[in-house]
Amino acid sequence: MTKPQSLFEKIWKAHEVVSISDEESLIYIDKIFLHERTGSIALQSLHSSGRTVRHPSKVFCTMDHIVDTFPGRNDKTLMPGGTNFIVSTRKEASKAGINLFDLNDPRQGISHIVAAESGIALPGSTLVCPDSHTCTLGGIGLLAWGIGSTEAEHALATSTLRVKKPRSMKVIFDGMCQPGVTAKDMILFLISQYGVSGGAGYAIEFAGTGVLGLESEARMTLCNMAVEFSAFTGFVAPDQKTVEYVIGRDFAPRGSDLKIAKVYWQNLHTDVGALFDKEIVVDCSKIRPSVSWGTNPSQVIPIDDNIPKLEMIEAITDRLAAQKALKYMDLEPGMELKGLPIDGAFIGSCTNSRLSDLRLAANFLRGKKVSNKVAAICVPGSTKIKIKAEEEGLDKIFIDAGFEWREAGCSMCFYAGGETFGAGKRVISSTNRNFEGRQGPNTRTHIASPLTVAASACAGSICGAYDA
Amino acid sequence: MREFRQHVGIAAPLPLPNIDTDTIIPSREMKHVSKTGLAQGLFSGWRYLNERKKEPNPEFVLNQHRYRETTILVTGENFGCGSSREHAVWALLEYGIRSIIAPSFGRIFLTNCVRNGILPAAINENQCLDILSLITDQNIENRIEIDLEKNLITLSNGKSFQFELNSTDRENLLNGWDMIDKTLINQKEIIEFEKKDQPNRPWQYR
Numbered sequence: 001m002t003k004p005q006s007l008f009e010k011i012w013k014a015h016e017v018v019s020i021s022d023e024e025s026l027i028y029i030d031k032i033f034l035h036e037r038t039g040s041i042a043l044q045s046l047h048s049s050g051r052t053v054r055h056p057s058k059v060f061c062t063m064d065h066i067v068d069t070f071p072g073r074n075d076k077t078l079m080p081g082g083t084n085f086i087v088s089t090r091k092e093a094s095k096a097g098i099n100l101f102d103l104n105d106p107r108q109g110i111s112h113i114v115a116a117e118s119g120i121a122l123p124g125s126t127l128v129c130p131d132s133h134t135c136t137l138g139g140i141g142l143l144a145w146g147i148g149s150t151e152a153e154h155a156l157a158t159s160t161l162r163v164k165k166p167r168s169m170k171v172i173f174d175g176m177c178q179p180g181v182t183a184k185d186m187i188l189f190l191i192s193q194y195g196v197s198g199g200a201g202y203a204i205e206f207a208g209t210g211v212l213g214l215e216s217e218a219r220m221t222l223c224n225m226a227v228e229f230s231a232f233t234g235f236v237a238p239d240q241k242t243v244e245y246v247i248g249r250d251f252a253p254r255g256s257d258l259k260i261a262k263v264y265w266q267n268l269h270t271d272v273g274a275l276f277d278k279e280i281v282v283d284c285s286k287i288r289p290s291v292s293w294g295t296n297p298s299q300v301i302p303i304d305d306n307i308p309k310l311e312m313i314e315a316i317t318d319r320l321a322a323q324k325a326l327k328y329m330d331l332e333p334g335m336e337l338k339g340l341p342i343d344g345a346f347i348g349s350c351t352n353s354r355l356s357d358l359r360l361a362a363n364f365l366r367g368k369k370v371s372n373k374v375a376a377i378c379v380p381g382s383t384k385i386k387i388k389a390e391e392e393g394l395d396k397i398f399i400d401a402g403f404e405w406r407e408a409g410c411s412m413c414f415y416a417g418g419e420t421f422g423a424g425k426r427v428i429s430s431t432n433r434n435f436e437g438r439q440g441p442n443t444r445t446h447i448a449s450p451l452t453v454a455a456s457a458c459a460g461s462i463c464g465a466y467d468a
Numbered sequence: 469m470r471e472f473r474q475h476v477g478i479a480a481p482l483p484l485p486n487i488d489t490d491t492i493i494p495s496r497e498m499k500h501v502s503k504t505g506l507a508q509g510l511f512s513g514w515r516y517l518n519e520r521k522k523e524p525n526p527e528f529v530l531n532q533h534r535y536r537e538t539t540i541l542v543t544g545e546n547f548g549c550g551s552s553r554e555h556a557v558w559a560l561l562e563y564g565i566r567s568i569i570a571p572s573f574g575r576i577f578l579t580n581c582v583r584n585g586i587l588p589a590a591i592n593e594n595q596c597l598d599i600l601s602l603i604t605d606q607n608i609e610n611r612i613e614i615d616l617e618k619n620l621i622t623l624s625n626g627k628s629f630q631f632e633l634n635s636t637d638r639e640n641l642l643n644g645w646d647m648i649d650k651t652l653i654n655q656k657e658i659i660e661f662e663k664k665d666q667p668n669r670p671w672q673y674r
Contacts, residue, residue, distance in 0.1 A: 253671030
């Protein structure tokens with residue numbers, strides 16, 4: 001009898017070209033995704049060293065990080081010098097002969113959203129991108145992970161990467177979540193309980209009834225923040241929902257390929273009795289809608305709770321970090337977050353800008369108004385999502401409520417010298433990073449689910465959807 | 469790739485955990501499609517009182533006289549977490565940083581360091597606190613020697629610490645190998661892998 005294998009082990013073995021040492025293997029990379037900020041430099045550097053892309057048809061590139069999201073946008077950017085990134089990417093992509101989803105291409109959007117919705121990321125495959133949130137794609141059952149630009153060059157030139165094998169972890173979300181608790185709240189809860197280093201060195205399989213109950217899009221939200229847990233990557237074993245999600249997409253297998261693929265995908269599960277290096281069980285009934293108070297994604301509490309008092313934080317370095325974070329956030333230990341006035345509300349990013357996120361927020365916003373003290377912006381994750389949302393009339397709901405409705409891109413998830421809510425402003429955001437300065441110098445970011453962002457935007461202060 | 473064997477230099481303390489790559493180099497400081505022109509933007513959120521005018525913040529460690537010529541950083545766990553931006557490493561390198569001593573590093577950041585000839589030296593938390601207190605002690609000369617061949621950090625008072633780095637990255641740093649050239653030695657195996665894999669997963673080769 002063969003030894004029971006975890007899904008991670010199966011995908012790893014299926015892509016192992018050669019074992020280089022006890023630590024490291026040469027892993028075959030099925031797909032490479034690039035964007036204009038870190039992909040352009042990888043292509044440029046590859047070309048200037050006289051090398052070429054080994055399999056241009058396996059490489060995809062889009063414009064998401066630097067491009068504006070204002071209606072009627074073009075190559076010009078509010079970010080100083082941004083145009084150069086766009087033009088350079090276009091030039092290098094054409095030279096390399098790779099697939100480019102340029103501005104005005106209906107397939108344009110945030111890399112990790114586009115890779116899934118265009119059927120480029122497929123169950124059981126490997127995909128890399130010089131972007132840390134590549135782990136998002138684990139939501140449809142593949143090993144996808146972020147790398148640096150030099151590593152991207154390596155993958156482009158050789159179709160492989162030299163990878164140190166991570167240890168394996170299983171995180172079981174047991175039971176069902178309460179109404180109003182989203183995949184975002186699930187992952188924030190996990191990180192708040194085990195710390196931002198809790199997943200360091202591990203490839204994490206998310207499992208359990210709480211995960212099985214999630215749709216593919218929500219599973220991608222869950223996996224998106226595996227990197228904020230310091231994991232190598234996170235993933236969910238593909239099931240019927242995954243197969244239904246994948247079939248029919250632009251680059252997904254069809255015809256006789258699909259027949260073989262369906263059989264192949266059936267084996268993509270962890271065998272009964274497979275061992276993991278670590279297991280964590282989370283009781284879903286304990287998770288409540290959450291929001292961050294500090295400057296890293298573990299500094300998170302349920303909306304109704306108070307910010308911890310410093311003496312409650314055991315490790316001295318964590319206490320120092322909390323003190324520094326509270327100073328930056330202009331908050332006091334022990335105070336309530338609920339009711340804290342906000343200046344900005346942002347719905348978007350690779351974490352929470354899919355159709356289901358927009359529907360969730362729009363459903364709340366229908367017939368309501370954003371507080372006149374709050375600047376509210378909604379940025380769909382891809383051009384396809386934007387079009388679909390408009391067909392459903394979601395854009396009208398957002399606009400009637402007082403949200404701006406934008407073109408697809410990463411937008412205000414980070415500040416690159418272009419758009420920002422401004423210094424000293426307090427923002428509730430459906431993004432993934434509440435780092436110092438992430439949304440602009442001295443901008444104070446509170447991360448939460450799109451539902452909590454919508455509710456807070458209307459209240460003009462931090463609040464949960466069920467309190468509104 | 470630049471090799472690393474030994475280095476002697478001044479070390480600066482950054483005693484906080486989870487310093488992310490957005491802090492090391494904010495997005496707004498990545499202005500060109502280039503691996504250079506980044507040192508000015510290193511830690512810019514902490515380093516300047518006025519970022520636009522680049523007016524130094526005297527409270528930030530790298531602006532203080534004792535740490536003016538810093539080539540080594542001593543910091544908290546999970547240094548370089550967050551964004552994959554290799555610009556963080558390129559900025560450190562251009563500023564003159566050759567090694568970072570910390571209890572642990574962000575995964576992508578660690579590989580980016582090794583690929584650019586910066587040594588990420590991992591030591592346990594207590595040893596890290598020891599080094600932090602010694603380099604900030606005004607009575608001791610701030611001078612650290614790092615020897616990758618011996619995996620040894622030696623302070624000016626003679627106190628020494630073993631550090632850890634996985635053997636693969638250690639070897640790559642010692643030799644300064646070009647990783648693409650190294651992998652292409654296995655080109656035959658890559659082609660064989662594809663031949664064998666294609667009938668099983670034909671859709672990945674269309």
